[in-house]
Amino acid sequence: MSPETVRGTRGEDREHYTRAESRAIRRRSLRLLGAILKPLRRLVLLTMVVVIASTALRAIGPTLLAFGIDEALPRAVDQGDWWPAIGIGAAFLATGGIGAALVGWYVVLIARVTQAVMLELRMRIFRHTQRLSLEFHEGYTSGRIISRQTSDLESIQELLHGSLNELVDAVLLGTFTLIALFLIDWRSGLVLLGFGLPLVVLMWWFVRESQKGFRSTRVVSARLIVQFVETMTGIRAVQAFRREKRNDAVFGRVSDDYRRANVRVIRLFGALDPGLILLANLTIAVVLLWGGLRVMDAGLAIGVLLAAVLYVRNFFGPIEDVAMFLNSYQSAAAALEKVSGVLEEEPTVRDPAAPVRLSAARGALSFEGVRFGYANGRTVLDLAESGQRDLVLPAGQTVALVGTTGAGKSTLAKLVARFYDPSEGRVALDGVDLRDLAPADLRRAIVMVTQEAYLFSGTVADNIALGKPDATSDEIRAAARAVGADAFIESLPDGYATDVNKRGGRVSAGQRQLISFARAFLADPAVLILDEATASLDLPSERQVQDALQRLLADRTAIIIAHRLSTVAIADRVLVMEHGRVIEDGTPGELIASGGKFAGLHAAWEDSLA
Numbered sequence: 001m002s003p004e005t006v007r008g009t010r011g012e013d014r015e016h017y018t019r020a021e022s023r024a025i026r027r028r029s030l031r032l033l034g035a036i037l038k039p040l041r042r043l044v045l046l047t048m049v050v051v052i053a054s055t056a057l058r059a060i061g062p063t064l065l066a067f068g069i070d071e072a073l074p075r076a077v078d079q080g081d082w083w084p085a086i087g088i089g090a091a092f093l094a095t096g097g098i099g100a101a102l103v104g105w106y107v108v109l110i111a112r113v114t115q116a117v118m119l120e121l122r123m124r125i126f127r128h129t130q131r132l133s134l135e136f137h138e139g140y141t142s143g144r145i146i147s148r149q150t151s152d153l154e155s156i157q158e159l160l161h162g163s164l165n166e167l168v169d170a171v172l173l174g175t176f177t178l179i180a181l182f183l184i185d186w187r188s189g190l191v192l193l194g195f196g197l198p199l200v201v202l203m204w205w206f207v208r209e210s211q212k213g214f215r216s217t218r219v220v221s222a223r224l225i226v227q228f229v230e231t232m233t234g235i236r237a238v239q240a241f242r243r244e245k246r247n248d249a250v251f252g253r254v255s256d257d258y259r260r261a262n263v264r265v266i267r268l269f270g271a272l273d274p275g276l277i278l279l280a281n282l283t284i285a286v287v288l289l290w291g292g293l294r295v296m297d298a299g300l301a302i303g304v305l306l307a308a309v310l311y312v313r314n315f316f317g318p319i320e321d322v323a324m325f326l327n328s329y330q331s332a333a334a335a336l337e338k339v340s341g342v343l344e345e346e347p348t349v350r351d352p353a354a355p356v357r358l359s360a361a362r363g364a365l366s367f368e369g370v371r372f373g374y375a376n377g378r379t380v381l382d383l384a385e386s387g388q389r390d391l392v393l394p395a396g397q398t399v400a401l402v403g404t405t406g407a408g409k410s411t412l413a414k415l416v417a418r419f420y421d422p423s424e425g426r427v428a429l430d431g432v433d434l435r436d437l438a439p440a441d442l443r444r445a446i447v448m449v450t451q452e453a454y455l456f457s458g459t460v461a462d463n464i465a466l467g468k469p470d471a472t473s474d475e476i477r478a479a480a481r482a483v484g485a486d487a488f489i490e491s492l493p494d495g496y497a498t499d500v501n502k503r504g505g506r507v508s509a510g511q512r513q514l515i516s517f518a519r520a521f522l523a524d525p526a527v528l529i530l531d532e533a534t535a536s537l538d539l540p541s542e543r544q545v546q547d548a549l550q551r552l553l554a555d556r557t558a559i560i561i562a563h564r565l566s567t568v569a570i571a572d573r574v575l576v577m578e579h580g581r582v583i584e585d586g587t588p589g590e591l592i593a594s595g596g597k598f599a600g601l602h603a604a605w606e607d608s609l610a
């Protein structure tokens with residue numbers, strides 16, 4: 001478990017961490033990677049064996065050439081003995097051929113490992129975030145979640161797929177090459193080592209500078225995503241308030257920052273590439289010059305010199321890939337840190353250790369000494385301070401929650417639906433604390449319908465059936481009829497089989513709410529919460545819906561939150577809330593007669609109708 005300051009997604013936006021925090025974050029990432037690689041260990045092992053074998057085979061080539069030129073060819077020319085030359089030629093072809101075939105195999109193996117890791121990570125993020133409590137989702141923006149699933153996973157994939165591949169190749173080939181060079185001609189080996197120092201300096205400079213560059217491209221690209229997602233999710237507001245031009249300007253600025261950041265990084269390559277070519281040529285020149293002198297003194301065979309030159313060339317070939325790897329590594333490590341943070345988040349609303357079953361709930365609700373505040377600490381609901389410590393809603397009662405904006409009505413509803421747990425006290429259904437209730441029974445017993453009335457892609461029937469996945473089409477139709485949604489559904493192009501686009505593009509907001517009523521009717525919960533759920537219905541349909549509501553609410557406990565008092569009229573009881581407390585409690589008639597807050601609201605409403 002990470003320290004409190006960096007646990008989960010906490011501290012995700014910070015630029016600097018203490019040493020202990022960095023270590024904890026790194027460990028968390030490695031634990032995640034280890035857990036994902038564990039089931040793949042045989043595949044990983046096989047991949048390693050294949051890559052080592054293929055690189056070793058490829059590193060033998062120049063030595064065979066040297067042997068051929070210095071030993072086999074003279075024997076063939078001087079003594080007419082062609083067998084050694086043929087043998088070496090065959091060995092050269094065989095090592096080259098098998099090495100190449102193994103490279104092909106290795107590429108496929110690496111792809112299999114990478115894709116298995118990506119699949120697991122992708123599924124873990126999806127599964128996990130879907131189960132995290134509402135508290136997490138209300139605080140962590142959708143742009144950030146999208147970044148975790150897209151750009152972060154891409155960085156990790158890039159590392160595993162491309163860069164790691166190249167690094168292993170470069171390091172192994174470099175090591176084998178150096179060993180082979182020392183074995184055939186240690187003096188050339190020393191020359192190569194001597195040039196290693198400026199090489200290390202060049203690489204160190206490049207990695208340091210490009211790290212800064214890549215970090216800023218990552219920061220800017222995250223801003224691009226957030227800007228884009230915000231504009232698209234808020235497209236209605238964008239168009240309604242004519243924000244297109246301003247958004248164009250902001251997006252243009254961020255895009256230009258992105259372009260500049262990329263150019264800055266590419267400029268570094270403009271220095272690295274010539275530097276590497278220069279170093280490679282200098283090393284080859286020195287090896288060639290010194291080797292040539294020794295060939296003239298007969299201290300070195302010409303074939304060995306040729307092999308030495310080839311080895312030096314081979315050595316420098318993949319060096320740039322090492323630099324690239326170091327960069328991909330940085331960005332993949334940062335991505336993995338963030339992903340592992342999200343995966344470390346735990347649902348704040350936990351499933352009970354010993355769940356109490358309640359297969360046929362009656363629907364009696366009680367709030368006993370309930371206090372609640374969101375993560376920022378302020379108490380927004382304080383039923384314990386209201387006149388009565390315990391608030392009881394008997395089974396079958398229809399209760400309307402009324403009060404000014406921000407009074408805590410939706411918060412109370414979220415506690416009943418157990419999207420949050422109270423900070424103090426308990427909410428109970430039929431006497432069972434919601435925290436102890438088996439989650440499946442809780443979801444069956446308590447259903448919340450909100451103003452948003454989200455429709456998933458699929459048919460209208462699918463969307464209604466969400467309330468009862470095994471419902472027959474007759475049951476679906478009956479539910480739609482009960483809430484008065486049948487007529488408009490029949491008039492859709494394909495009736496119940498009409499595909500609703502995402503966010504219900506083909507149906508109006510009011511129709512969407514009717515569909516979600518049908519969904520709730522079909523689910524047949526003991527407790528139904530309607531949070532502003534009639535807000536999008538126009539008055540005629542609202543009047544129609546009054547009947548539908550009566551039918552929807554019959555025989556169950558209902559909590560209705562509505563600003564329109566017409567909806568409140570069907571309630572048995574009204575709770576007036578203010579600043580998180582219940583300040584009035586009674587039947588609509590009683591409250592109107594008492595001349596309190598509700599009476600005032602009611603009078604104002606009646607005036608507005610006149």
Ligand SMILES: Nc1ncnc2c1ncn2[C@@H]1O[C@H](COP(=O)(O)OP(=O)(O)OP(=O)(O)O)[C@@H](O)[C@H]1O
Nearest residue numbers: 138374375376380404405406407408409410411412
């Ligand atoms: N996710 C949240 N995190 C922090 N504070 C919140 C959150 N949701 C609501 N609040 C705060 O809690 C208080 C009660 O909000 P709530 O949504 O319950 O009011 P409401 O009575 O339903 O208002 P409305 O009628 O406008 O929907 C408000 O002060 C609000 O700012």
